[in-house]
Amino acid sequence: MLTKTRALIVALVAIAAFLVPAAPSVAAPPDCDVIELNCEIIIELPEEPGDPETDPVSGVTPGPAECLRRIAEGQYEKVPCTSDRGSWSNASQCYWSYMDPQMPPPAGADPTGAWYECSGFGEYVTGSWLTTPPPGLGLTPGQAAARIIQTMTFQGLDIGMAPQVNPDWGYRRSYVGVPIWLWAENRTAQNWGPYVVTATLGGQTITVNAKVTSVLWNMGDGGTVACANEGTEYRLEYGFTNSPTCGYLYERMSRDAATGRFTVTATSQWAVDWTGGGQSGSVPLAATSTDTVEIRELQSVNVTPLG
Structure with missing residues (x-):
């Protein structure tokens, strides 16, 4: 017994x-x-078993140390963590792999994502558009580029304008019909470019090359001017003349504005190009900066001759 x-x-x-x-x-x-x-x-x-936490810097999620397949409520069996179907996820209960070839992204989806296949035991296979790769998979070149670009500092330009700031008033003042000159002053890599960064992230080495391609000036009175250059810095010897590259003429005074001055907004349009992993791409970005200018009207005085 x-x-x-x-x-x-x-x-x-x-x-x-x-x-x-x-x-x-x-x-x-x-x-x-x-x-x-x-x-x-x-x-x-x-x-229930899950997957490791995603690395906040690289955006990569390691594969599980122990891969478990659910076979009954609360009961699991060990499975290989990698196979010809991809990398196992305890949370998804399937093997994930990068879909090759890729299909177009869904309408309105984040373009830095990619299609992945989820292959479970049996016949089912599902596809998902993900911006973060599943556990055990590295970043795509586009995902790595997007994360590297997010770490870069893109600044609005340092506004150059004639008239200059009057030290007694603390702001700029000009007049209706007087030429306003606009330019990008004190240009740096971060506010004008070229801004070049090479970094390795998630198994991908990416080079990013960014520069400002144009500036849209909103002059605060409803008028705008687009300049495909940095503008020309004004000098006294230029006299009373229009800017040859980037300028504006006000047709009304600013006294009706909330502060008595027009707010000038310069929006820099950046072209951010990247290459790496045998791929390339371009990401449009914009940065803004503001300043103010008071616009008055020149007064004329009629003089009656004596006699």
Whole structure:
């Protein structure tokens, strides 16, 4: 009788070893009744298995250290973490792989994403557009480029304008019909370009080359001027003349504006090009900066000749 009991215990323990709980579990010792020849094993199940946290810098999620396939409620079996179908995800319960060739992105989707296939045990395969790669997979060149671009500092330009700021008033003042000159002053890599960064992220080495291609000036009176250049800095020897590259003429005073001055907004249009991983792309960005100018009307005085 004792031999049969031991045999039954060994068989039950072998079955319990095959059925892996969701994470390191707590299993009570076998509760055996040698008189009734039966044995019960109680397993306390913790939470369901998941995937590691995503690295906030690289955007890559490591694959699980232990890959578990659900075979019944609260019971799992070990599976290879990688196969010809991709990398296993405990959370998704499938092997993920990069879809090749890629299909066009869904309408309105983030263009830095990619299509991935989720292959489970059996016949089912699903496709998903993801901006963050599934566990165990590296970044695509486009995803790496997008994350590198997010770390770059794109600044609005340093507004250059004639008239200059009057130190006594603390702001600019000009007059209706007087030429306004506009330009990008104190140009740097961050506010004008070229701004070049090379970095490796998520297994991809990417070079980003960015520069301002044009500036849209909103002059605060409803008028705008687009300049495909940095403009020309005004000098006193130029006299009373229009800017040859980027300028404006006000046709009304600013006294009706909320502050008594027009707010001038310069919007820099950046072309951000990237290459790496055998691919390339371009990302349009914009940066803004503001200043104010008071516009008055020149007063004429009629003089009556004597005599």
